[in-house]
Each structure stands twice: as C-alpha cells, then as structure tokens.
Amino acid sequence: MDKTRVLTTGEAAKYCGVNFRTVIRWIERGRLEAYKLPGRGDHRIRLEDFIHFLKSNDMPVPEELCPEVSSSKVLVVEDQLEMASAMRRVLRRAGYEVEVAADGFAAGLMLAQCQPAVMTLDIKMPGMDGYEVLKTMREQAVYKNVKVLVVSAETPAGMQKALEFGANDVLSKPFDNDELLDKVATLMGTVSEARTATA
Secondary structure, three states: OOOOOEEEHHHHHHHHOOOHHHHHHHHHOOOOOOEEOOOOOOEEEEHHHHHHHHHHOOOOOOHHHOOOOOOOEEEEEOOOHHHHHHHHHHHHHOOOEEEEEOOHHHHHHHHHHHOOOEEEEOOOOOOOOHHHHHHHHHOOHHHOOOEEEEEEOOOHHHHHHHHHOOOOEEEEOOOOHHHHHHHHHHHHHHHHHHHHHHO
8 A cells, every 4th residue: 555645525526426525614613634735735645645535434435445465575473582582593494575573562663554465473462462452453444464373382272263363374483494485385375366366
C-alpha cells in the first residue's frame, strides 16, 4: 500500500457505494478526515484515513486498498534479545528482509510499518502476549494475508491454543535452524499462492 496515496471524494464514494455528496457531508461533519487542495477547495482523503473510516463504520475494506505484503519480509517478534538476534541472522542469510520487535506492542507498530509476509511470534512476552497479538491481528482484515509462525517453548496445549487464535503454524523451542527456514519458506509459498490467485 502506498501510504502517500490520496483519494478524491468521487473515488471514496465509489468504494462506499454512495453519492460523492454523501462523502462531502461525512467530511463536513467530521466523520471522515480530509484536507482541501489550496485554491481549488476540492477535498482529498489520505488512504490510511479512508481505511480507518471504513473499519470504524464496519464497512468492508476493498482488497485493492489493503497493504500488499512483501514476498521477502519477515517480522520476528521475540523478547529475548539473543534469540531474536539468532533468528534474524539465520533468516537474513537465507535472503529474507528481517525486522525485529521486542514485544507485542512493538509488533503492532512494526506490522503497519514493514508489512511483512510472515511474522514469527513468541507467546510468552511481557505486557501484551502472543495470544493477544494474534487476536488483535486476526480482527483486522488489513492483516489477513500475513502468515504467523508461533515460535515458543509453550506446552502442546498452548501451541494448539495459538493455532485456534489464528496462527498458521507452530515451532517449539529449542528448534533446528533448518526447521525454522523450512516453515518460513512454506508460509512464504502460501503467501505467493494467495497473491497469484487474487491477481
């Protein structure tokens, strides 16, 4: 998704299935964030503001407006620095672009910023744990294409719970580096297939 993209009131109206005058009324009443072009007075709506408006009003976000995932980005969510560094090193050697978030709150910010194809997620973290991260992600359509690999020392029951919360796969700690790479590659493949199918 191009975060700098803007929509006209007419384009916003088409996505919402309403007349453009309705969109202008939403703007004038403060329901939809927009700005006016200097001199002309025409409204422009930032894409992220429009998506926020749609979600806030329980309106579907069109597929084409959802952030596109990069086919090579991995977000590692891990609170243990040594483990995070080791995972980043292994994944980078395999050719992936890797970002690291040290906790659940940072993961939320990084998801929006780096738009990964795959996220590895620890369960036991201070503050917001992995289950909460999964629940929050899966409630937002904008992240539906992000594949989640839970990497944790959780019990089998805990891992099953992660799958029920929306994880795509699980990997128990301690793990073999090849096993990590295999699982990430498999999830990357499902991302590519999904993108091809919707292209």
